Amino acid sequence: MNSRTPWFVFAGILILVLLLIGVGSLALVARAYDQRYADHIYPGVSVYGVDVGSMAVDEAIAALQAALPDPATLTLTLSDGERTWTRTWADLGIRLDPAATAQLAYQVGREGMLQEQRSVQLQALVGGHPIPPVIILPDPAQAAAALEALAPEVAVPPVNASLAISPESITPLPAQAGRELDIEATVAALSHAIRIGPDGLTMDLLTRQVAPAIGNPGPAMAQAQALLAQPLTLVAHDFLTSFNATWSVTPDVIAGWLSTETIEDENGARIVLTVDGGGIRAYLNTLNGQLTTDVVAIDVERTASAIQVALEAGEHQATGTLFHPPRIYTVQPGDTLTSIARTHGFPAWRLVEANPDIDTGDLHPGQEITIPSIDILFPLPLITDRRIVIDISEQHLYAYEGEALVYSFICSTGIESSPTIPGTFQILSKEENAYASSWDLWMPHFMGVYQSGPDFTNGIHGLPLRNGQQLWWALGSPASYGCIVLGIEEGAALFEWAELGTLVIIQD
Numbered sequence: 001m002n003s004r005t006p007w008f009v010f011a012g013i014l015i016l017v018l019l020l021i022g023v024g025s026l027a028l029v030a031r032a033y034d035q036r037y038a039d040h041i042y043p044g045v046s047v048y049g050v051d052v053g054s055m056a057v058d059e060a061i062a063a064l065q066a067a068l069p070d071p072a073t074l075t076l077t078l079s080d081g082e083r084t085w086t087r088t089w090a091d092l093g094i095r096l097d098p099a100a101t102a103q104l105a106y107q108v109g110r111e112g113m114l115q116e117q118r119s120v121q122l123q124a125l126v127g128g129h130p131i132p133p134v135i136i137l138p139d140p141a142q143a144a145a146a147l148e149a150l151a152p153e154v155a156v157p158p159v160n161a162s163l164a165i166s167p168e169s170i171t172p173l174p175a176q177a178g179r180e181l182d183i184e185a186t187v188a189a190l191s192h193a194i195r196i197g198p199d200g201l202t203m204d205l206l207t208r209q210v211a212p213a214i215g216n217p218g219p220a221m222a223q224a225q226a227l228l229a230q231p232l233t234l235v236a237h238d239f240l241t242s243f244n245a246t247w248s249v250t251p252d253v254i255a256g257w258l259s260t261e262t263i264e265d266e267n268g269a270r271i272v273l274t275v276d277g278g279g280i281r282a283y284l285n286t287l288n289g290q291l292t293t294d295v296v297a298i299d300v301e302r303t304a305s306a307i308q309v310a311l312e313a314g315e316h317q318a319t320g321t322l323f324h325p326p327r328i329y330t331v332q333p334g335d336t337l338t339s340i341a342r343t344h345g346f347p348a349w350r351l352v353e354a355n356p357d358i359d360t361g362d363l364h365p366g367q368e369i370t371i372p373s374i375d376i377l378f379p380l381p382l383i384t385d386r387r388i389v390i391d392i393s394e395q396h397l398y399a400y401e402g403e404a405l406v407y408s409f410i411c412s413t414g415i416e417s418s419p420t421i422p423g424t425f426q427i428l429s430k431e432e433n434a435y436a437s438s439w440d441l442w443m444p445h446f447m448g449v450y451q452s453g454p455d456f457t458n459g460i461h462g463l464p465l466r467n468g469q470q471l472w473w474a475l476g477s478p479a480s481y482g483c484i485v486l487g488i489e490e491g492a493a494l495f496e497w498a499e500l501g502t503l504v505i506i507q508d
Contacts, residue, residue: 030118042109044124047101047133053124057102064098068133071095077197080154080179080205089201092146093138094194100134132196140187147183147205154181154205158212162271163221163260167252170224172217178210213262213269220260220271226314227273228255234307236298236320239384239503240374240424243296243322247287254311257283275311280304284320296322324373326354331367344371345423347452377450378426380501387503388427388460388494390484392420395476397460397484399494406497409490410475411460414482420458421482422508425450427498428457439481441466444488445495449504458482460504462491 037043041060043053050067052060071089078085089095108129109121123129138146158178164171185206186193193204232249257279260271284300291297302321310318329340337360341348352360354372363369389398392413399407413420427447434446443461452458461483464471473479475487484506486494 033121041102041105042121042124042129044126044128045105045108046128046130047105049130052102052105057106060102060105061098064096064101064133068096068098068101075200077199077202078150078205079202080181080207083154085150085153087146087150092203093142094201095136097134097136100136101131104134105131135194135201137190137194140190143187143190144183147181147186150205151181151183154207155179156210158210160212160214160262160269160271161216162214162262163217163224165224165255165258165260167255170221170228172221175212175215177212179207180210182206182208213264214271217260217271220273223273223314224258227251227258227311227316230316232307232311233317234303234320235317236303236322238296238322238324239382240324240378241295243293245320249283249307253283257311273312275308277304277308280307294327295324297325299323324375326373327371328368329371331363331365331369333365335363335365337361337363340369340371342421345374345421346372346377347421347450349451349453350376374424377423380426380428382426382503383499383501384503386497386499387505388498390420390460390504390506392422392478392506392508395478397486397494399497407490407494409486409494412473412475412477412479412485414458414480415478418481419478420480420484420506421450421452422506423450425504425506427500427502427504429459430495430498430500432495434459434461436464439464439466441471443483445491447495447498449484449506452482458484460484460486460491460494462486462488 037054039056041052041055041057045051045053047064048068050063052063055063071094074089076087076089076092076094078087108131109117109124111117112120120129137143156179159176161175162173164173185208186204189204189206193206195202228251231251232254234247234249236245237243257276259274259276261274262269263272281300281304284298284303288298288300299321303318306320307318310316329344331340337351338348340363341351348360350372351369354370358367358369385402387400389400390396390411390413391398395411395413397407397409397411398405399409427449428451429446429448431446431448432444434443435441436443438456441464443459443464446459446461448457448459450458463485470488475485479485485491
């Protein structure tokens with residue numbers, strides 16, 4: 001039994017007596033009650049379930065220190081008005097103050113008018129009087145640090161305006177404002193933001209609106225509309241095989257290649273239209289599968305790049321790049337490796353290189369061999385507005401610019417044991433004076449045309465020299481080891497006229 005119990009009984013008896021004899025002696029009882037608890041908390045006062053009634057303030061402080069919960073175990077609910085987050089009191093540096101709480105308990109029944117005091121004292125004595133503990137708020141720096149850690153969870157990023165592009169339509173997607181935690185305002189309002197609710201301690205978070213960097217699609221939408229207003233024309237021409245093709249890429253296909261991207265630079269944030277190279281490559285692979293010839297195919301990577309550049313520039317035409325895939329040839333009766341190579345316009349060693357596992361001296365009908373891509377003969381960009389035509393049967397060289405004949409020279413080509421190979425080639429190299437170590441010859445104004453071996457190039461040049469002496473023979477009949485020989489002046493003129501990459505056609 002604690003010290004309050006006799007006083008409950010005593011107070012009850014007094015109340016009954018006073019009801020019988022009148023209220024005249026009430027003041028005497030009240031004064032006695034005040035004197036009894038002059039240095040103690042009035043009976044019935046409790047904090048967080050801890051009965052501190054009849055205790056001195058120091059006793060109440062000690063009792064509260066022992067009984068009040070650890071802030072790390074208490075829940076704090078933070079809210080921005082729509083969402084909530086849970087932390088502990090300790091996370092934000094909120095703690096209980098036993099000393100201030102004990103003083104608050106002591107003031108119960110001692111404030112206000114005398115009648116109010118007596119009412120509170122009686123209420124506490126009869127029914128109890130619970131009070132909340134005093135809470136110490138965090139200092140601004142500590143609160144700001146805790147809110148900084150919470151800010152990423154609170155933040156709702158803004159949504160920039162964008163475009164939804166489909167084969168059916170171009171739809172502008174509106175911007176949406178975001179929100180972010182206003183740490184400074186929340187800290188400034190801390191004393192009002194924290195309150196005790198039915199579910200415990202709550203804290204209001206103040207947020208502010210964050211405007212999107214891009215409020216409307218702007219030029220990107222106009223660019224998309226312009227690109228999808230008409231088809232894209234893709235053209236491809238191959239001079240070597242006379243292949244020509246034109247494809248019309250419809251707007252609904254182009255729409256599948258388009259998307260948007262947000263960029264930020266010195267000019268600010270904006271939406272730019274991007275072209276998906278993967279979609280273009282898939283389309284070109286489909287076109288390749290639809291080609292009805294095996295002599296050419298679309299160079300997917302280079303053509304996709306050309307289409308992408310054209311679309312990004314707002315253009316409606318692009319030029320495709322073609323290549324020549326290897327082919328399979330079935331050996332016919334009487335074929336030799338040399339005859340097959342000559343028929344297809346290759347030096348024989350190129351076929352050996354492409355077919356390393358065959359016995360070149362024992363070909364048999366029905367055997368399949370690989371004819372390599374003619375692209376290996378054209379390592380340089382091909383120049384076709386100028387061309388050189390060498391007619392082996394006529395022993396004559398013609399040079400054309402467009403369709404106009406520029407030069408017509410008598411020449412000498414390779415002898416039967418070392419013939420000049422017919423085919424389509426290009427100028428691979430140019431040397432003012434090239435040395436042929438196999439024959440100890442100097443070849444003025446040499447222009448390489450094709451490799452007759454891995455380390456040997458046949459070409460066009462002027463009459464050769466040995467030991468400074470011109471080796472003369474009558475031009476107009478086969479006389480070389482595969483090169484095309486011109487007169488000195490003719491060789492010099494052609495050397496100056498022809499560019500690297502110039503088309504060379506050798507025909508028999």
